[in-house]
Amino acid sequence: MSLSSRSGRPRPLGRSRETVIWYLMRLTGLGLFVLALAHYLILHFLFDPAEQTAAWIIDERWNQLFWRAFDWALLMLVLFHGFMGMRTVINDHVGRPRLRTALLIVLGLLAVTTFVMGTAVVATLPAPGGGSA
Amino acid sequence: MLLRYRGREGMIGWLFHRISGVAIWAFVILHVIDIYLVGGNPDAYDELLAIYASTIGRILEVLLGAALLYHALNGLRIVVLDFWPPLTRYHRALWWAVWVPFLIVGVPVAYQIMAPVFGLPQFELGGGA
Numbered sequence: 312m313s314l315s316s317r318s319g320r321p322r323p324l325g326r327s328r329e330t331v332i333w334y335l336m337r338l339t340g341l342g343l344f345v346l347a348l349a350h351y352l353i354l355h356f357l358f359d360p361a362e363q364t365a366a367w368i369i370d371e372r373w374n375q376l377f378w379r380a381f382d383w384a385l386l387m388l389v390l391f392h393g394f395m396g397m398r399t400v401i402n403d404h405v406g407r408p409r410l411r412t413a414l415l416i417v418l419g420l421l422a423v424t425t426f427v428m429g430t431a432v433v434a435t436l437p438a439p440g441g442g443s444a
Numbered sequence: 445m446l447l448r449y450r451g452r453e454g455m456i457g458w459l460f461h462r463i464s465g466v467a468i469w470a471f472v473i474l475h476v477i478d479i480y481l482v483g484g485n486p487d488a489y490d491e492l493l494a495i496y497a498s499t500i501g502r503i504l505e506v507l508l509g510a511a512l513l514y515h516a517l518n519g520l521r522i523v524v525l526d527f528w529p530p531l532t533r534y535h536r537a538l539w540w541a542v543w544v545p546f547l548i549v550g551v552p553v554a555y556q557i558m559a560p561v562f563g564l565p566q567f568e569l570g571g572g573a
Binding site: 429 | 466468469472483512519522553
């Protein structure tokens with residue numbers, strides 16, 4: 312069976328770390344197909360952006376543990392998928408080795424920063440109703 | 445670039461996937477920062493929300509939705525082809541098939557987001573403040 316792909320990246324040969332990442336990109340992609348589309352449709356089709364004030368998020372949306380857990384799971388999937396995807400983009404398009412290394416370091420720092428900021432706000436934002444589900 | 449390489453569906457599909465992916469990634473960074481403000485500086489978040497809810501903000505939201513929907517549907521096509529290689533014979537037809545759910549879902553969503561700009565009625569779906 313040929314491993315060349317007409318659509319996505321060819322699966323790396325062997326049992327390397329890159330093979331694991333190849334599978335995880337597809338797995339997180341399927342998870343995001345459900346979670347990211349649901350998130351977008353709920354907050355842009357069922358609700359209008361104009362009503363989503365900070366008070367609404369605190370009092371209504373993140374007052375429910377389920378939606379905090381949903382959003383954190385979505386954040387984990389999108390950070391892995393997004394930053395691993397950007398790593399591929401940099402490796403494909405940046406030829407100069409030192410620039411590539413520098414960009415990959417910046418990318419890694421950005422990944423850690425967004426992970427910390429996103430996790431912090433999900434975990435620490437006060438819930439007026441005590442976080443009932 | 446599209447014209448010079450005379451790429452067909454496979455190459456155009458790949459290029460759209462890459463552009464939409466980078467655009468969504470950039471928005472995710474912004475989105476983590478704006479949600480962080482809900483805890484750190486709610487007034488600043490509400491000011492940013494006014495931009496999101498403006499006409500330009502709504503146009504950008506529609507474009508974000510288009511990028512997200514295309515990336516999701518074409519990504520599903522990639523997964524299908526990777527795990528059922530015989531279907532690769534039909535990879536061009538599958539790329540065109542992506543646009544069917546894209547339009548069926550995308551057109552009503554774009555209408556819903558843009559309706560307030562034109563004073564048109566929105567679908568009533570249980571949301572609403």
